[in-house]
Amino acid sequence: MMATWLAKCGIDTRIVDKRGTKIFNGQADGLQCRTLEIFDSLGFGHRAWRESNHMLEIRLWNPDEAGVIRLSDRIPDTIPGISRFQQVVLHQGRIERFFLDTMQECGAHPVERGVLPAELTIDQSLVEDPDAYPISVRLRHLSEKEATPQQTATSFNGQAVQDGLFRSNMTADDTHEILEAAKLDTKANTEEIVKAKYMLGADGAHSWTRNQLGFTLQGDSTDFIWGVLDIVPITDFPDIRMRCAIHSANSGSVMVIPRENKLVRLYIQLTTTENAADGGAAKADRTKINPDTILASAQRIMAPYKITYRKLDWWTAYQIGQRVGTNFSAHERVFLAGDAVHTHSPKAGQGMNVSMQDTFNLGWKIASVVKGISSRSILKTYQSERRRIAQDLIDFDHRFSRLFSGRPAKDVMDAEGISMDEFKEAFVKGNMFASGIGESCFPCLSSDATTTDECKAVDYGASLIVAKAGDPEDQGDGTDVSVAQEFRVESTQDLAPGILVGKRMPSVKVLNQSDARPWHFQELLPSNGRWRVVVFPGDISKPEQRAKLDAVGAAMNDQSSFLRKFTPPDSPHDAVFELLAVHSAPRGTTTIFDFPEVFRPYDEVDGWDYSKILVDEESYHEGHGKMYETFDISSKGCVVVLRPDQYVSYVGPLEDVGAVNRFFSGFMIPSKAAVGVSAAKPVPATNGLATMKEGNGVKAAAVGAAGAL
Amino acid sequence: MMATWLAKCGIDTRIVDKRGTKIFNGQADGLQCRTLEIFDSLGFGHRAWRESNHMLEIRLWNPDEAGVIRLSDRIPDTIPGISRFQQVVLHQGRIERFFLDTMQECGAHPVERGVLPAELTIDQSLVEDPDAYPISVRLRHLSEKEATPQQTATSFNGQAVQDGLFRSNMTADDTHEILEAAKLDTKANTEEIVKAKYMLGADGAHSWTRNQLGFTLQGDSTDFIWGVLDIVPITDFPDIRMRCAIHSANSGSVMVIPRENKLVRLYIQLTTTENAADGGAAKADRTKINPDTILASAQRIMAPYKITYRKLDWWTAYQIGQRVGTNFSAHERVFLAGDAVHTHSPKAGQGMNVSMQDTFNLGWKIASVVKGISSRSILKTYQSERRRIAQDLIDFDHRFSRLFSGRPAKDVMDAEGISMDEFKEAFVKGNMFASGIGESCFPCLSSDATTTDECKAVDYGASLIVAKAGDPEDQGDGTDVSVAQEFRVESTQDLAPGILVGKRMPSVKVLNQSDARPWHFQELLPSNGRWRVVVFPGDISKPEQRAKLDAVGAAMNDQSSFLRKFTPPDSPHDAVFELLAVHSAPRGTTTIFDFPEVFRPYDEVDGWDYSKILVDEESYHEGHGKMYETFDISSKGCVVVLRPDQYVSYVGPLEDVGAVNRFFSGFMIPSKAAVGVSAAKPVPATNGLATMKEGNGVKAAAVGAAGAL
Incomplete structure (x- = not known):
């Protein structure tokens, strides 16, 4: 997203990724309607819309009086009228393809694969000089073996194991990726230094960039354990092509996410509700988690319906807390985005969306400063706007996760159980939040007073670039962005x-x-x-x-x-x-x-x-x-x-x-000065701003963009 | 279209074209809503829809009492409700690109460029044997020079002459074409024989295939002379982005077709209405026709508005009659389609549409017969269905052309002039016909009795594949297609x-x-x-x-x-x-x-x-x-x-x-027989059915498709 935005603005950018190839299956998949609006503004909304599975209806399955799961509610998945798009599902590999193609169309440098950042230094004496290159990053080129994520190599976690090589989402336009990966060894173990004006670390929950800067994530570190299966299901469960939340009486919960190419993603609770009673903090024996044990859990939860598969595309298990980064940038020169500054559970389909929207917020600001159109003052609004969103997201996810993982209450006297009415209400409100547009998308949503106070949507606070009444510090994350x-x-x-x-x-x-x-x-x-x-x-x-x-x-x-x-x-x-x-x-x-x-x-x-x-x-x-x-x-x-x-x-x-x-x-700079900056263009490519893109699990992403176009 | 249809059905096909490259600018451009429905069924409707200019409103400009042109009527360009698409404009080169890409996705052979058919023979003793290859075509490979149409080489007729090389519609995905053309000389002057079960000549008004078969076009050979300019207009005429029919009092008519990439196509009458009084048959001095003289005509017609240009993409002039082929096939083995069997004026935007719909009608029939699913009896319906359409088209175009080219009547007593009310009515009805869907697209159109009798739309008659009451011969072109x-x-x-x-x-x-x-x-x-x-x-x-x-x-x-x-x-x-x-x-x-x-x-x-x-x-x-x-x-x-x-x-x-x-x-063959045929698959490629695609002006197209997939 960052590299594409800067390419659209004509800013010279380098992007490096420690992985040898893009992603081909698994990973994130949910695209909220606001994300599709953004894709459309970048020129590829129609590609996502055509290839994706569209989710129209949510179905809630709860235990009846006999403890047997029954369809209890139907809810529209995207609030009607909120956007010209609706929520869809398409795996991350295709999204990466759309970005790569768009970067190429804009004449941007391709992603440099198999490249790891080894050292980051910032010359603090230069950070306020708009023409300076205060950032130095030492990059190391990896061998093909180093650049191949372990779970692909072992073919057990995250890789198809049945019916041979079933890669449903591997498409013809990806073959070039694989050929390029084979060339990595020619540059292996060489190093180079990149000098950059700006840099972005979009390098995941274990962000190398964040660690170099000495920043941390704050929040809870415990959650329930869930397994994920991407399968072509063989089942008599009638709603397998709907987005379903299934709460069994005593065996845990399943979320059904129908996907493209006949795939269905199942999020399957692995801790039973008995284990969950202690808060879910008890660590499960992770060596026992594999597709068979995950499927067995799903079969218990979805009984009396039967479910099995012959095609498994990808699987994983996770136990993630809700955390937010303390700082979203260092000196408004090195920025962090995505999982590097917020982690949460994946079930609300927010991860890829909120992360891409981080840099959709940041990209034009950096471009505008690099071009000499805007002063550096606008860069502080990245943290004030996006850290506030991250805080709201984590608050929401914390509540939503507990409702999803809890045992349904047997009756109104069952204080330890979760009220299914409360769950439904949270689902509806969560869905509004998750849309990225939210409750007061006038006039599409009724001004129902019960929803407006709790449902926080993207609504950037007052600042030098948002002429709104009120206190900028209160409306953001506390950063001073007043004019x-x-x-x-x-x-x-x-x-x-x-x-x-x-x-x-x-x-x-x-x-x-x-x-x-x-x-x-x-x-x-x-x-x-x-x-x-x-x-x-x-x-x-x-x-x-x-x-x-x-x-x-x-x-x-x-x-x-x-x-x-x-x-x-x-x-x-x-x-x-x-x-x-x-x-x-x-x-x-x-x-x-x-x-x-x-x-x-x-x-x-x-x-x-x-x-x-x-x-x-x-x-x-x-x-x-x-x-x-x-x-x-x-x-x-x-x-x-x-x-x-x-x-x-x-x-x-x-x-x-x-x-x-x-x-x-x-915040804008009168045009004569701007002319001076944009005239100073032919800087060597190594002076560019470098972006390191996340790999899987451990992610390393530094964005560098330097020099006016 | 034919090669794409057969590729979709898995039929082995060769397609040859005497031109060295696809088309890059000029030529046909109008796409009717039915054509977009067909494109969508082939998987690329969205590409045409996104890239094209959409035409929504027709504006009629007529002389007022003082003889000055004034806006007199506004008409929706596509009848509301008739289709989920509306009429759009996109030049033929892009359409060819969509077909080529689709053929490639289906694993079909690419178009063989710079290949000319030299001899065609049909073994009549074999034509009724479904397993036989009765057709032999001798092909000659051309040099690059031979394969380059003359008007491109001379750069005067049909080529941009101002502002250097302005090829607005040349896109990045066309570069491969140009590289391939440079390789033609390596095979130049070699020959080969293709044996085929079926063949299509889609080789234009001067069809080599039609001439080999001894068939002719019948109809009028005279028409008014019109010039065509594809320009980026600089004008104060306020409706230059609308489809306009402009009738001047005494200087002739202009049709405005707004196109993609800021282009506008102007159809400009070159014979004045004085010359038209003798029936338009007087041949103009064609050596005097060039962009300057065509523009001067437009300026006279559109006065007092001013129009000029700095960018000229393409131009031509034409004088075409309305003619229909006597036969659409020989022995239901060699077929003819497009301009090879119907020619008419281009202003109703029908040429590319009706021609593509010819082979959209034929493709699945041949595929079904080659696969052994259907008997050869269904092939006769190609002529009964499409020759009838061609006859209707020519009748319509004959009337429409005369109304368009005639001088507006000064008043009701002016018997020699054209009634502008009559013209408007013809335009509305013509538009219904031209949609390819027509008047009785229930329930979208009102059942206005004044339109239903005259407006003939695509409504295939009773036959062995259309279970409709009535006489098959009356409802088609006279061919016996009864069951x-x-x-x-x-x-x-x-x-x-x-x-x-x-x-x-x-x-x-x-x-x-x-x-x-x-x-x-x-x-x-x-x-x-x-x-x-x-x-x-x-x-x-x-x-x-x-x-x-x-x-x-x-x-x-x-x-x-x-x-x-x-x-x-x-x-x-x-x-x-x-x-x-x-x-x-x-x-x-x-x-x-x-x-x-x-x-x-x-x-x-x-x-x-x-x-x-x-x-x-x-x-x-x-x-x-x-x-x-x-x-x-x-x-x-x-x-x-x-x-x-x-x-x-x-x-x-x-x-x-x-x-x-x-x-x-x-008409279907029970499946055991079908199994036998489709098992006989690996026939040599040279046994394939060959299609020769039209060049420019003189077109040569023979389609061969042979062997089950």
């Missing part, structure tokens, strides 16, 4: 109550004014590092709105505006900011020539730009998005500022372009 | 008035019973050569419907049923027929175990099949398809038989599986 008083801007949330400052921009269909094509609004926000300033002028066939639109156009075109001040001369007109307009006048009697030129910039080769003026009207074939009505946008109009990651920074009146100027002046 | 009386089956159209026998199966959303995932019904009908028997048992929670369902299951499972009789032993259960069921009982209280096993076949490795039982119920996120209501399917249920190309063969009562048995017995 100087002179640049403080207040949003006028009332002008668009459905476009919430701090949340991702929600999406409905709008039409292009020039060709009547319907687009989901989010499709117009690809991840390319650009800020968007979206003008909602209302019905411009009314003279007062037309006059305001003309005034907005004039103010944004003025030499003192953010657009002129922070866009480098001689760069494309939308290099830093993309201006969009969504009006509500009748489409048939409106043309782009009714708009100021700033919304339809002229190019002497390509002519007028037809892509930036939209209209809120019914489409011929795809319904009516009703954007003004859905987001309750004032008929007086408004201006919305969106970050490059689609989160809302600001909502304010049409008349106050000055507030937008002030907002950007709080 | 023996003992196999004659009558459909009961009343059981599902919305699923019309002879038309393509329409599509709404249904849910998979096992996982609640919504699918467009057509997505469940991929093009793999299989027939589908779709059972609509109604509400199976009602005992009488459940009993009928059980009886259908038993009858289809019986040794005497079509399923057992025509499926080769030891082949997959759905090798020839795929059984689908769509019920209307409540999903939450139904499971696949409520259905006879024939609808959920058991595999000892993969377990139960979860993919074939569907339910007509509201989805959580994608609405309610209401299949029973939309297609007016009887609550008593029915059985529908679909051809491998998605056209409806039969609608009948649930109780009469015997009729289905009789229908298939009319």
Whole structure:
């Protein structure tokens, strides 16, 4: 994700991974709807959507009065209306493929496999100099044998053992990976030094980078023991293609995750509820855990239904606590993300999602600083925003795990047992949290008071890049991310109550004014590092709105505006900011020539730009998005500022372009300086920023990105 | 299309093309919604949908009373509700890429470039022997120079001339093509003989194959002269991103086709309306036609708006008549398709569509015969079905062209001028015809009596593979495609008035019973050569419907049923027929175990099949398809038989599986014989069936496919 983001922004990046190949099976698989929105913004949402299994319904199976499991509830898996995508399942190897392909399309360096970081030093005297390369990383090249994870080599843990080599998810476009791995030995045991401006450790729960920095994970270290089987099931259990939570009376729980290619993942509790009574802390004898013992547990839990398999794709067992990192960066130069700063149980399908969203938050910020567009001050918002999310996630997971692993209560007097009603409620709320979008995705969710207080969703707090009322320290993880008083801007949330400052921009269909094509609004926000300033002028066939639109156009075109001040001369007109307009006048009697030129910039080769003026009207074939009505946008109009990651920074009146100027002046660098930085481009490749990607279990990831493009 | 279809069916095929490379720009571009449905069935509809420009609205510009062009009408470009796709534009080179990639995925031979057919002979004594190879084709390998079309070499006609090498549609995945072309000289001037069972000439208006067979095109040879420019326009004409028909008062007409990559195609009338008064037959001085003179015509027609360009991607000029081939095959061994059997003007965007649909009709038939599943009798339906379509197309185009090229009438007394109301009506009706689906796509279109009689859509007539009332000769092109009386089956159209026998199966959303995932019904009908028997048992929670369902299951499972009789032993259960069921009982209280096993076949490795039982119920996120209501399917249920190309063969009562048995017995070969044929597989590659693909202008295409897979 980090390397892809930086490639999209044109930043020179190196990425190293100690493993010899990408992943081919097993590992993470759940993709939440917000993750698919992000994939779509990166250009490969459709690939994940097509290849994945879609999960539509959750079914809860609980013991009846006789102790026999029965279907007790059906719940939609993704809350209807929350996103244009729904939760799907696709194994991590395919996700890696999509990122690798996208990096290649952007001309980025490929992942350097079989490379281990050996030493990290930071020159603290240079960390505040934006042009310096304060980071040095010594890298060692591994042999093919060293680069092969042990569980693949032993073929017992994590590898297919029955029916020969069954690798359901090995696809034709992966063969190149395997050929490359065979070449590793030619460079084995050589070393090199990388000098970098910035670095990311996305190197897993046992993060080498985190250890080098002296940071720790804090939290509980105990959990119940669960086994995981990826199988093609042979069963008479009727809901095997649904996401199921099965609580047996006395034998533990199973979660069913139906997957692509006829696979089903089973999360199977291995400690019985008797053992769980002591808090689950008793360590099981791990040498006795193997596919046969895991399957036997599943068979006990799912009885009287029968389940077996002939194809086993992957298996594992885990016993993980809930922990959060104390620091997400050192000097805002070396950053940590993913399992390196948060670990939790996998059953909510959060791991891959929250981890990728960490660096989706960080990538554009580093790119913007490296390019000289933004000051380094914005980098502190990575920790304030993402550490807060990690804390919320761990709180949620802690509660959810205990409910999942507990023995169902026999009746209301059974105080030691878990109430299945409570479990269901937690499942529903957890699902809202897990979506990455959450409860107040106005207007899709009802404002049910019982859910809004507990369900914390991604809602970034006030900061120099989120113009929201309130205390930045309270709304984040405590990091000071406030802006100087002179640049403080207040949003006028009332002008668009459905476009919430701090949340991702929600999406409905709008039409292009020039060709009547319907687009989901989010499709117009690809991840390319650009800020968007979206003008909602209302019905411009009314003279007062037309006059305001003309005034907005004039103010944004003025030499003192953010657009002129922070866009480098001689760069494309939308290099830093993309201006969009969504009006509500009748489409048939409106043309782009009714708009100021700033919304339809002229190019002497390509002519007028037809892509930036939209209209809120019914489409011929795809319904009516009703954007003004859905987001309750004032008929007086408004201006919305969106970050490059689609989160809302600001909502304010049409008349106050000055507030937008002030907002950007709080962290952006006037363009002359920017030109100087981006001109200093041809740095040697070894000066690049290096990223080391996680392997399996022990992960080593350092991201380096250096030099402007 | 033909090579892809046969590759999907596992038939060994060779395809040769005299050109050295695929096409990179220019040529055909319009894709009708039915074509996108077909692409989707072949697995690449989404690629065309994503890369193409979508055309949503047609705008008619006519002279006002002062003779100045004004916007007079807006019409939806694709009739709402007719298809899940809408008309789009994407140049032929990308379409070729999708086919080439799909062929490669299926393990087919690549296109052999720079290969010209030199001699064709047919041994007439062998044509009725299904195991014989009666066709011999002598092929000659060309040099790179010979394989390069002249207009590319001269860089004047059909090539960009301004702003250097502007090939907007040349993409990264095409580089291999160019490298391969450079290797042609190594085989130049060598020859080989191909022996084939079947052959297709898809070699264009000047078809070498057609000439070898002694067949001709019949029809008018005159038309108006039009120029074509593919440009990135610089203009103040506000509707340049809409599909426009612009009739000037006295300077002729322009059609605007907005395309991908900022391109716009302009069809520009070069004969003025004064010249048109003599019928347009006067030949223009073609040496004077060049991009400058074509642009000057456009500027006159579009005045007072200004239009110019800096980027020209491609241009051409044409003067084509409307003609239809006398014969579409010789002995049902050598077939002709596309421009080889029908030529017409390009403005209705039909050329590429109708041509691809020719071979989409033919491919599965040849595959089925080569595999020994069907008798050769079905091959006659290619001509009866497609020649009739070609005749309808030419009739339509003849009328449409004259309306487009004529001078607008000044008033109702102006008998020589064209009525703009008549033009609009023709445009709307033409659009229905052009969709490839047409007027009576129940229930999407209103049953407006004024449209149904004139607008002919794809509606295949009665034949041995379409169980429809009426005279097969009247409903086709006159070819005898009737079935023996003992196999004659009558459909009961009343059981599902919305699923019309002879038309393509329409599509709404249904849910998979096992996982609640919504699918467009057509997505469940991929093009793999299989027939589908779709059972609509109604509400199976009602005992009488459940009993009928059980009886259908038993009858289809019986040794005497079509399923057992025509499926080769030891082949997959759905090798020839795929059984689908769509019920209307409540999903939450139904499971696949409520259905006879024939609808959920058991595999000892993969377990139960979860993919074939569907339910007509509201989805959580994608609405309610209401299949029973939309297609007016009887609550008593029915059985529908679909051809491998998605056209409806039969609608009948649930109780009469015997009729289905009789229908298939009319042309299918019991499986023991089929086993014999498909066992005779390893024939030398040179025994394959060869297809020669069209070049540009002069096209040479012979398809050979031989031997069972």
